[in-house]
Amino acid sequence: MYLQIKQLNKTYGSRQVVSDLDLEVREGEVLSLLGPSGCGKTTILRMLAGLVTPDSGYIEVGGRVFFDGRRGLPVEERSLGMVFQDYALWPHMTVAQNISFGLRLRRVPTSQIKERLRTLLELVNLSGYEQRYPYQLSGGQQQRVAVARALATEPRLLLLDEPLSSLDAALRETMSAELVQLFKRLGITTINVTHDQNEAMTMSDRITVLRDGRVQQIGTPTELYLKPQNSFVASFMGQANMLPGALANGHSETGSLVLQDEGISLSGQVSPEARHHSGSHYFVCRPAHIAIIQEPPPAPQQNILTGEVVQTFFVAGRWRTHIKAGRQQQYSIQAFTDQPLQPAQSVWLSFPPTHSLIVPA
Numbered sequence: 001m002y003l004q005i006k007q008l009n010k011t012y013g014s015r016q017v018v019s020d021l022d023l024e025v026r027e028g029e030v031l032s033l034l035g036p037s038g039c040g041k042t043t044i045l046r047m048l049a050g051l052v053t054p055d056s057g058y059i060e061v062g063g064r065v066f067f068d069g070r071r072g073l074p075v076e077e078r079s080l081g082m083v084f085q086d087y088a089l090w091p092h093m094t095v096a097q098n099i100s101f102g103l104r105l106r107r108v109p110t111s112q113i114k115e116r117l118r119t120l121l122e123l124v125n126l127s128g129y130e131q132r133y134p135y136q137l138s139g140g141q142q143q144r145v146a147v148a149r150a151l152a153t154e155p156r157l158l159l160l161d162e163p164l165s166s167l168d169a170a171l172r173e174t175m176s177a178e179l180v181q182l183f184k185r186l187g188i189t190t191i192n193v194t195h196d197q198n199e200a201m202t203m204s205d206r207i208t209v210l211r212d213g214r215v216q217q218i219g220t221p222t223e224l225y226l227k228p229q230n231s232f233v234a235s236f237m238g239q240a241n242m243l244p245g246a247l248a249n250g251h252s253e254t255g256s257l258v259l260q261d262e263g264i265s266l267s268g269q270v271s272p273e274a275r276h277h278s279g280s281h282y283f284v285c286r287p288a289h290i291a292i293i294q295e296p297p298p299a300p301q302q303n304i305l306t307g308e309v310v311q312t313f314f315v316a317g318r319w320r321t322h323i324k325a326g327r328q329q330q331y332s333i334q335a336f337t338d339q340p341l342q343p344a345q346s347v348w349l350s351f352p353p354t355h356s357l358i359v360p361a
């Protein structure tokens, strides 16, 4: 493995910010660290960069030991490229000066700097902008300069800390797609910190979901979305309808969950983690997988809950409908329809067992 982190720990005061982190990243892979604010993402990145000293653990990148449990390799010997949230471009330097700063520090000959600058500007689609100052660039352009600057010294590892968070939503989407194409073309190993699951989904080969400094799950975007190992990952990776209850029959891959307060059972796929979990569970179904039926089903049917429409919104070409379901209307459910439904209208929600999951709470 190109990057290896073993049993990494960091405490601030009495607070354990990173706990027993194990992580392996392949060469050329883009891996995102995803989690809510304060879960330890930036601290992990800073330990990789050599800006924060771990309490214990081991870090190795490209066959070089960055931290051996006691001593760390100095930052300048780690050969890293870093891009931060606010780009941190030098305002008094032109685009060309910003990008070539690291090369000039290393006393790279001028002719080589010129050649490298030309390549980098082409890579980030900014040829012709070399004499502009940061204030003369849009947010997306500034961010691309920051990426070019980070790549200038041909680092072995690229560290990104929420690089897109100050851009608006549309630009963030285009930029994340553009960046990942660039990283793939260069084959550079990249660790990207974000709290935005959409960004993590578009940019990453794999995602590590963190909560309170602990890894919850590591997997490809599809694995995390379709097979979350627990309710935290399910709710963090896109919208999920989650109904609490007790696992009734969960020794095989399919089983059922008896809904708390409702008494009825719903069938779904039982995750391996759920099978070995003795506490409470959640029944999880994504909004796109729920079928909304507008007429009472002819006979009592499995995996159906009655509900009442609360509101409906037109989003991305479909109607996102909010429904109160259950006998006491205690469940708040979101699903999609092709037509708008009326508030207070009665509906029947069908949860297909093949697209429903039972996970540990």
Ligand SMILES: Nc1ncnc2c1ncn2[C@@H]1O[C@H](COP(=O)(O)OP(=O)(O)OP(=O)(O)O)[C@@H](O)[C@H]1O
Pocket: 012, 017, 035, 036, 037, 038, 039, 040, 041, 042, 043, 044, 195
């Ligand atoms: N130098 C420090 N001294 C004390 N506590 C710190 C320090 N740096 C970070 N922390 C605390 O460690 C925890 C994790 O911080 P970290 O910045 O790694 O989280 P994060 O997941 O990157 O959050 P965000 O998304 O908000 O940037 C937080 O509770 C933070 O307050």
